[in-house]
Amino acid sequence: MEYNRKNVPEAVIRRLPRYHRYLGECLKNGIKRISSLELSKRMQVTASQIRQDLNCFAQFGQQGYGYNVENLYMEINRILNLTETQRIIIMGAGHLGSALANYPNMKTRGFVVKAMFDIDPKKIGTRVADVPVYDVAALDEWMKTEGADIAVLCIPKETVGEVAQHLVDLGIRGLWNFSYADLKVEPAVPIQNMHLIDHVMMLSYQMKEAEL
Amino acid sequence: MEYNRKNVPEAVIRRLPRYHRYLGECLKNGIKRISSLELSKRMQVTASQIRQDLNCFAQFGQQGYGYNVENLYMEINRILNLTETQRIIIMGAGHLGSALANYPNMKTRGFVVKAMFDIDPKKIGTRVADVPVYDVAALDEWMKTEGADIAVLCIPKETVGEVAQHLVDLGIRGLWNFSYADLKVEPAVPIQNMHLIDHVMMLSYQMKEAEL
Numbered sequence: 408m409e410y411n412r413k414n415v416p417e418a419v420i421r422r423l424p425r426y427h428r429y430l431g432e433c434l435k436n437g438i439k440r441i442s443s444l445e446l447s448k449r450m451q452v453t454a455s456q457i458r459q460d461l462n463c464f465a466q467f468g469q470q471g472y473g474y475n476v477e478n479l480y481m482e483i484n485r486i487l488n489l490t491e492t493q494r495i496i497i498m499g500a501g502h503l504g505s506a507l508a509n510y511p512n513m514k515t516r517g518f519v520v521k522a523m524f525d526i527d528p529k530k531i532g533t534r535v536a537d538v539p540v541y542d543v544a545a546l547d548e549w550m551k552t553e554g555a556d557i558a559v560l561c562i563p564k565e566t567v568g569e570v571a572q573h574l575v576d577l578g579i580r581g582l583w584n585f586s587y588a589d590l591k592v593e594p595a596v597p598i599q600n601m602h603l604i605d606h607v608m609m610l611s612y613q614m615k616e617a618e619l
Numbered sequence: 620m621e622y623n624r625k626n627v628p629e630a631v632i633r634r635l636p637r638y639h640r641y642l643g644e645c646l647k648n649g650i651k652r653i654s655s656l657e658l659s660k661r662m663q664v665t666a667s668q669i670r671q672d673l674n675c676f677a678q679f680g681q682q683g684y685g686y687n688v689e690n691l692y693m694e695i696n697r698i699l700n701l702t703e704t705q706r707i708i709i710m711g712a713g714h715l716g717s718a719l720a721n722y723p724n725m726k727t728r729g730f731v732v733k734a735m736f737d738i739d740p741k742k743i744g745t746r747v748a749d750v751p752v753y754d755v756a757a758l759d760e761w762m763k764t765e766g767a768d769i770a771v772l773c774i775p776k777e778t779v780g781e782v783a784q785h786l787v788d789l790g791i792r793g794l795w796n797f798s799y800a801d802l803k804v805e806p807a808v809p810i811q812n813m814h815l816i817d818h819v820m821m822l823s824y825q826m827k828e829a830e831l
Binding site for chain 1: 725818
C-alpha cells in the first residue's frame with residue numbers, strides 16, 4: 408500500500424504510537440475487529456478523529472464493519488517503520504543510559520541497543536543489560552565497522568552539541584536527545600528531544616488548573 | 620494579574636516550558652527585551668503563533684517594543700506554578716528512578732525529591748543523590764506525616780495501576796508515570812504519561828520520512 412505521507416500533522420504522528428499500543432493490546436486479547444467507536448472509547452479520542460487520523464495514510468476500515476485489528480496493527484507497524492530492525496547506540500552509561508539499555512519495550516519493537524559509550528574508566532569494559540560499554544575514543548572505528556541508525560544522547564548538555572554533530576558526520580540517521588539542549592546538526596537529521604523537565608512543568612500547570 | 624485559563628489548547632501548554640527555557644537563557648545572557656520575531660526565530664514558531672499563545676493568558680508585550688524578558692519569564696513561571704515548591708516522591712529506586720533523583724533540572728525549578736520507595740531490601744535504607752530510599756510499607760505513614768504533591772512512577776506496569784490509586788487515596792495531587800500503562804484513578808488527578816517508547820517510534824517514523 409502506498410501512503411500519501413506528506414504534511415501529516417504532528418498531532419497525528421503523536422497519536423500513532425498510541426494506536427499501535429491499543430491495537431497491540433486488542434490483538435493480545437484475541438479481538439479480531441473493532442469499531443471506530445470502540446477504539447475511540449479506549450483511546451479517549453473521538454471516532455471521527457480516528458477516521459481522520461488514519462485517512463492521512465490510506466483508506467482503512469469499512470462502513471459498518473469497523474477495523475480489522477491485525478491489518479490495522481500491521482499497517483501502523485509499517486507506517487512507523489517498525490518492520491525493520493534499528494541499531495541503537497547509547498552515549499553515556501549513567502543512570503539514564505542504563506535505564507534505557509534495560510528498557511524492555513525497545514527490543515520487542517525492533518530497537519536493538521548494540522553498544523554504549525562513556526568516558527568513565529570505571530564503566531568502560533563493563534556490560535549493562537548485556538550491552539558492552541566502550542570507550543568513546545572507539546566510537547569512530549565502531550561506527551565504521553558496525554554502524555548504527557539511532558544514537559541516544561544521555562550526556563551532559565555542555566558536550567552534547569559537539570557529540571551530536573560528530574555522530575551525524577559518522578553517519579547516524581536519527582538522534583534521541585535526553586540532554587537539556589536544543590540541538591542543531593548539519594545536515595539535519597530527525598531529532599526527538601526528551602526534555603523530561605518540560606513534562607513535570609506541564610504536570611505542575613495541570614495541577615494548578617485542577618485546583619482552580 | 621488574572622488569567623483566563625479556560626480551554627487553553629494542549630499544544631499551547633506544551634510550548635510553555637519551551638518559552639520558559641528560551642526566556643531563561645535570554646535572562647542569563649543579559650537580554651532585557653526581545654521582539655516576538657526574535658523569539659520566534661529562537662523557538663522556530665511563527666511570531667503570530669507566539670502572540671496567540673501568550674494571549675491565552677494575558678496581554679503581554681507592547682507594539683513596537685516587544686517583550687520585557689524578565690516580566691514574561693516571571694509570568695510564565697507563575698502560569699506553570701513554578702513559584703511554589705512541589706514535594707516529589709519517586710516510586711521505584713531502579714535505574715530510571717535513580718536517574719530522576721539525580722536530575723539537576725528538577726530542584727532548580729522547585730521540584731524537590733523528598734523520598735524514594737522500593738520493595739528491594741538491598742535498596743531500602745540506602746540514599747540516591749542524597750534522597751533516602753524507604754520500604755514501600757512505610758508509604759502510608761510517610762504520606763500522613765510528611766506528605767507529597769507529585770509521585771513519579773518508575774515501577775513495573777503490572778503493579779502501577781494499584782500503586783497509583785493507593786497514592787491518590789493517600790492524597791497525592793499529580794502523577795508522573797513512566798510505566799507503559801495508561802492509568803485511571805478515582806478521583807481523577809492530573810497525570811503525565813512518559814511512554815518513552817512512543818518517542819523512539821515517532822523518531823523511527825521521521826527517519827523513514829526523511830528517507831522518502
